[in-house]
Amino acid sequence: MYGMLSLKRIKSKLEHANLEKDNIYRSDNVETPFVLGLIKPKIYLPSYLSEIEKDYIVLHEQTHIKRFDHVSRFLSYLTLCIHWFNPLVWIAFWLSGKDMEMSCDESVINQLGHGVKKEYLQSLLNLASGRTNLGLILYL
Structure with a gap:
């Protein structure tokens, strides 16, 4: 029941999401990016993301x-x-969810090259902290 109620609540928040292209949507009602749907999955993004973060x-x-x-x-x-x-x-x-996230992060860094590691990690930090436009202040 909890899962069905949560899905209904999420779908009502996504009614006014704007299609950007293909299966990518942006919405003011989304706080964190996620994939929704089993057969035709859609990507929902917060509207405040910069282009590089997006x-x-x-x-x-x-x-x-x-x-x-x-x-x-x-x-x-x-x-x-x-x-x-x-x-x-x-x-x-819980652990499988964490593993999926870390594996995807590693894949993105490998695809883009280790030169973008700082910028990518800063994007993740901005999303996790709920802050916008922190700038690239992460030094590793």
Whole structure:
């Protein structure tokens, strides 16, 4: 029930999302990028992203789609619903999500080259902190 209510709430927030191109949408009601849909997955982005951040994040989300992470995540969620009482399933669900994210980040850095590592990580930091236009202040 929780999953269905959450999906309904998300879809109502996305009613006014603007199609940019192909399967990429932008919305003022989106706080973090995500993929939604099993058969025809769509990428939803916050409207405040700069163009370079958008390019990095779209590549990251497209990597999720190419790897069928959205399908794996759905099947993992179904497993979690069935075995909700098992703490090991909860841990596996959480860890698998973290692994998917780190794997996609690594793939993006390998595709773009290690020269963009700082800029890409700064984009992720901006999204995680909810800040916009911090500039590239990350020094590694």
